[in-house]
Amino acid sequence: MHVVMILLKVKPELLDEFERVLLHNARESVAKDPGCLRFDVSQQADDPTWWMLQEVYDRPEAHAAHRQSPHFFAFQAVADRAVVEKTVLKGVGKHIP
Numbered sequence: 001m002h003v004v005m006i007l008l009k010v011k012p013e014l015l016d017e018f019e020r021v022l023l024h025n026a027r028e029s030v031a032k033d034p035g036c037l038r039f040d041v042s043q044q045a046d047d048p049t050w051w052m053l054q055e056v057y058d059r060p061e062a063h064a065a066h067r068q069s070p071h072f073f074a075f076q077a078v079a080d081r082a083v084v085e086k087t088v089l090k091g092v093g094k095h096i097p
Contacts, residue, residue: 001037001056001057001058001059001092001093002056002057002058002059002060002062002063002090002093003054003056003057003090003091003092003093004053004054004055004056004057004063004089005053005088005089005090005091006051006052006053006055006086006088006089007051007052007053007086008050008051008052008053008083008085008086009050009051009083009084009085009086010049010050010082010084011081011083012049014081014082015048015082018051018078018082019043021074021075021077021078021079022041022051022053022075022079023041024071024074025039025071025074025075026041026053029055029066029069029071029072032069032071033062033065033066033069034062034065035058035059035061035065036055036057036062037056037057038054038055038056039053039054039055040053040055041053042054056093
């Protein structure tokens with residue numbers, strides 16, 4: 001599995017718009033992107049400007065294809081204006097029997 005974890009800090013004045021497009025992207029990804037197994041979105045409890053995303057794909061190519069989807073481009077258009085800090089970690093899923 002290909003796992004992507006993203007930590008984002010968003011401008012306070014763009015939180016509502018960012019949340020709408022982010023949640024749409026997450027829903028569409030799971031529903032329509034082949035190989036997208038999971039797309040979790042969390043917001044920090046004591047600071048709503050921080051967001052945590054965990055995306056799980058069956059292979060790296062599925063993640064690359066997701067990044068070419070209309071819903072990702074819509075998200076990215078808002079994120080380009082809203083995000084002030086970003087950390088991305090990519091991992092390989094491990095399973096314990």
